[in-house]
Amino acid sequence: MRVPVTGPHGTPIISHYAKLHAHGQHPKAVVEIANICGLMMVEGQMDPFAASSRGLGDMLKVVLDEGIRHVVIGLGGSACNDGGMGMLAALGVQFYDERGHTLFGCGADVLKAASVNWSQVDSRIMECELIIASDVTNPLVGPSGATHVYGPQKGLIPEMMEPLDQAMARYGRMLEVANSRGSTHSHLFSPGSGAAGGLGFALQSIGGRIVPGAEAVADLTGLKSAIRESDWVLTGEGKSDYQTLYGKLPMYVSTLSADFEKPVVLISGSHGEGIASLYSHFAGCFASVNKPTTLGDCLEEAENLLLQCTRNVARLIQASQKMG
Template identity: 50%
Template sequence: MRFVIAPDSYKGSLTSREVGAIMAAAVRREIPDAEIDVIPMADGGEGTVEALVEASGGSYEEFVVHGPLEPGTVARMGLIRVGGEPVYVIETANICGLPMVTAEGRDPYAATSRGLGEMIVHALDSGAARLIVGLGGSAVNDGGMGMLAALGVLFRDAEGRQLHGRGRDLLRVAGVDWSGLDPRLATCEITAASDVTSPLTGPAGATFVYGPQKGVTPGQAAELDEAMRRYADMLEPDASGDGLADCAGAGAAGGLGYALLRLGARIESGAEVVARAAGLQERIRGADWVLTGEGRTDAQTLSGKLPFRVAEWAAGEGVPAILVSGGLGPAIEPLYARFAAIFPIVARPATLDECVSEAEDNLMRCMRSITRLIKTARG
């Protein structure tokens, strides 16, 4: 029996590689002669660098960059080859990511994407002509101002003082000077990998939809959203009609999607970028089962999150898919049209901290039960 295991991470608990390894161990325990192909996945968020490097047999390099709040974060950049050409891979989640800040320390006014700009400079210093930037899991809501400042864009307030690109600077910015932008970006092809389709501003934008998980309070949201709109007008003074701020994905990673679009990047589905590099569809072909997973399954999964896409690719090859989730939220009934079955791994009523600490044991137990069902049904 042949299994393809292609999970996302259980964010804050297990990486996609760890999830895949546990799933594979459970299958082997119950079906020792099973053929298993483990493909760690990501959608542009946490684990994107690792997923692409593993899929492509690439390598890593570490750099010290600015974290979401303070300098001194050690982050990894990947180097892979696509079509024989070198491509550098970085992600917001390991530079200015939400898990890097405690729940009590999340501050949309203080957080900055500056470290991402510093990592792009490191890639350019290494000779990057093609760059993949994973957008997802960020702690920032600065419209990418910090990243742009690190790349040489000069922002000033009404008194002419230089701004360094924290969330609070959206409220103060009065002028922008592009003359210092790193000229090497003009010849660097940038792909922003993200499955977020939100525009930059408005009720469906970065601040209102994703801001609350980064510490934005209801009283701050309207002020920050309006400041983000003025900031976009400043960056695109000649935009007529719908500008880049209205593009799908501009609101990804607290507005980093917009800033990258302003640099000439194109936004692609993060799941598709990783799947293409891994040759996922070809590896699914001829399998008996596809197993995927994520930390929490809810209505957002229906909007094209990674497990949903994996199920689509499996269906295209006529292979049933099973979703194994850290937990189930509301409004998931339509997912049963896509998956042969959906399982939560939680074993008992528990706090979030308990679920995180018990994730490995719970996943192993759940996967053993699933595999035993498959084995029994097959006879």
């Protein structure tokens, strides 16, 4: 379903959601963050202070207008680090700076937020079952939170990490205190609240429930049975580094493989900081990039590079089996 929404930098874009119909059940919507405020949508123009999650709020309002009250939201690959302020603002939550000026809802506005008013929030959102599919377990704030861990890949410079993280903590506490739903449980440090620049936190504040995305997909695809019947397991992702440990898909595959005592190999586009921390979880970690080159060339040659790398891994597996 094609929908006009606010893009990551505040300009109108056309995004989409999937509308699922199951016999005898109410329709469901599946929404993907990456095609609303995704990192790939701002390639070459990354600015976590300008980026906003407002488009997700726009999308949810359209879904609500369609009468849908069950929504699955896939978090990942977002360009924003606004704690979900943009999404909440689009849904009617009002944020103000110290002078009482209304805030749009972007990364920079997290630094300015002084007060919040929940009275105008779209009440229909509270009727929804919001399933938050996320494979990261980072909290909203702190050394392993959204800003410190994922901020750099969104363009955040080192000297702004701590100020933004502190502002995010103030924003989060302010939001929870003002929320009339009155939960005594804080989500600032709950697993997954830091997903998608803090969207996990904001969605939880309106009743969303986080579930492991990898586990959900594994159940749908019969992954456990496939691993049980295999001799070796191959998995992969775009870039592997210390962030892979935070509940990313390869780690879930590694855990399943360990349960069935199957060796698992990780094949990635490239390696980054902390790759050595993955060695205890995989029989081998391989990068498909085979020479100094540009990102553009890597993307253009991705299929061939992956084929070459996987062929080499298969040859090693074959040789190991021959050796007994």
